[in-house]
Amino acid sequence: MTFTFTALLCLGHTLGLRISVLAGSLPKPILRVQPDSVVSKQSKVTFLCGGTQGARWYCLYKEGSQYPLCKEIPSKSGNTAEFPISKIDEHHAGHYYCYYQINGKHSQVSDALELVVTGAHSKPSLSAQPSPVVTSGQKVILQCVSGQNYDRFILTKEGPQKLYQMQNSWYNYTTRKFEAFFSVHPVTSNQRWTFRCYYYDSHNPEVWSEPSDPLERLVSGEEPHPFHLMVR
Structure with a gap:
């Protein structure tokens, strides 16, 4: 999965850590996607993970992927991290989650967001x-x-x-x-x-x-x- 932001691939996020994220005590963020959750191939989408004040590290995770993709946002960005994808294809389709970190503590994961990609087959x-x-x-x-x-x-x-x-x-x-x-x-x-x-x-x-x-x-x-x- 290729993202167009400068991201840190969190190699230390093992399965055990993802389990601890699920049990996180911080409130879960809200995950959205623009322009829509149903998009055509080659279009651009941006995932928006809305956390809370003080959160600077945000991670986006696609179900089935080995590792999440994480990034640090500047303080002027408020409490929302953006994860853009410049050209969608069918490999990007699936269920996404996000979470954030404050002082080494992880939030609960967001509710799942389903991304549907159209254009893989001829039209009916x-x-x-x-x-x-x-x-x-x-x-x-x-x-x-x-x-x-x-x-x-x-x-x-x-x-x-x-x-x-x-x-x-x-x-x-x-x-x-x-x-x-x-x-x-x-x-x-x-x-x-x-x-x-x-x-x-x-x-x-x-x-x-x-x-x-x-x-x-x-x-x-x-x-x-x-x-x-x-x-x-």
Whole structure:
């Protein structure tokens, strides 16, 4: 894993020390990532580990890695350490934790943060079934289709309350493709939703395909007129 900051690789952090971190008495920090926890390959992300006043040493740890990556922050940085990655790839996907040190004492570890990397496989297609025209208040069925043999599909919705739905894939012997169906709650004309879907291998759940083309719900007039789901 290649980070673009000047970091000290803490070779002294053995398994025994990581166990002591888990039992640390200092409050656990808060781990965040910008711009999002779902990012495409080659994009830049920055992990932010927020500790407490007086903490100068911060460590970021990826589940499955042998050692954490640690850095000392200047006093003017406050109580947050930044860990940027300039170019994300699928090897960066996984669960991350962070902790800090004060006078040789270690904090508890943060809650886990899952980083998902998209773009590892070709994109699927997304469509509305049985028709792109539905009536306000009616449920919408979305179909995600791929020619690749992967066993999970994910549906996402843009917006502040991002929706994730997961479905197992099944093989359509007629089309010779893998697909999944998603039922979306009844929609009304005052909602504007944009959907995308992805697929992935359940044995590597943080590495997704490229996103499908977006499917946008567009209202055609006021209720009770129908609205359309259209691909942009």
